[in-house]
Amino acid sequence: MPVAHLAALIAICVIWAGNFIAAATAVRSLEPxxxxxxxxALVLALLAPFLRxxxxxxxxxxxxxxWCMGALHFGLVFVxxxxxxxxxxxxxLMQVYVPISTLLAVVLLGERIGWRSSAAIALAFAGVLVVGLDPLVLAQLDVLALVLASAFxxxxxxIFMRRVQGVGLxxxxxxxxxxxxVPLALLAAWMESPVERVPxxxxxxxxxxxLAYSAIGASIVGHGTFYWLVQRHEINRVTPYLLLVPVLAVVMGMLVWGDRPGPRLLLGGLLVIAGVLWVTLRARWRGRRTVEPETAGPQA
Incomplete structure (x- = not known):
């Protein structure tokens, strides 16, 4: 990968890690x-010309x-x-969406995984259990449930996005x-009285x-750059770098937000990240086994 592409990928990780700080800052004044x-609304205002x-x-x-990746995922994680x-x-905890995606691919798409991938998934969920035993997390089990639902x-x-064809990023x-x-606005009107609160x-x-950082930086710039990169490199070559996101988010949380993660949270986080990395590398290895025989041939 060229140095400029690697720098862009690391910049994406920094931007997405910073989005946790941005969202936590915004919901201090705006209800989630x-x-x-x-x-x-800001994303739509900027990208409406691309609607097809x-x-x-x-x-x-x-x-x-x-609805799953937008309203439900973002709504739950911001709450x-x-x-x-x-x-x-x-x-x-949000990183468990990777092993959950693998399990859903098995159930919904009929994909098959071996014992190594199964062990990696078990390791990631063992990390979730360890994180759940941290005193801070035990004191806010509703947050644990919300994040796991958001990851699901x-x-x-x-899974459904993989079925969508002919729609650009x-x-x-x-x-x-x-x-x-629409569904989020109805929910906000019912639960939060935004017309009175926002002004x-x-x-x-x-x-x-x-808000601008989250919509423009994390969504439009971050996802746009990531899509640009995966068009030029194998996705399984790019995705392992995304494990920098939770690491950077923890560091930012400590430096900016005053987080003081305990040993169980750090140990559980290490297990989750190790399991996610294992799942990702196994997917990359399986992809190579599938592709290499088909692409082998004389080299120019």
Missing amino acids: VTFTVLRF LPRRGQWLNLLTAC ALDRSADISSVAI FLALGT FSFQAWNALLSI TVALDDPAWPA
């Missing part, structure tokens, strides 16, 4: 579902992917950040925002730059 609605009608027969896959006393546990819906949305992000806004947030409140 309202923040999610405003985030999607999907191919016939793609609506169910697109709608399911958008979790609003309720959580720390950022580190949320950032670590992200994984499920990823920016078009998908625009549809994701458009289709997520009371001062223009110089840090929630507004945090």
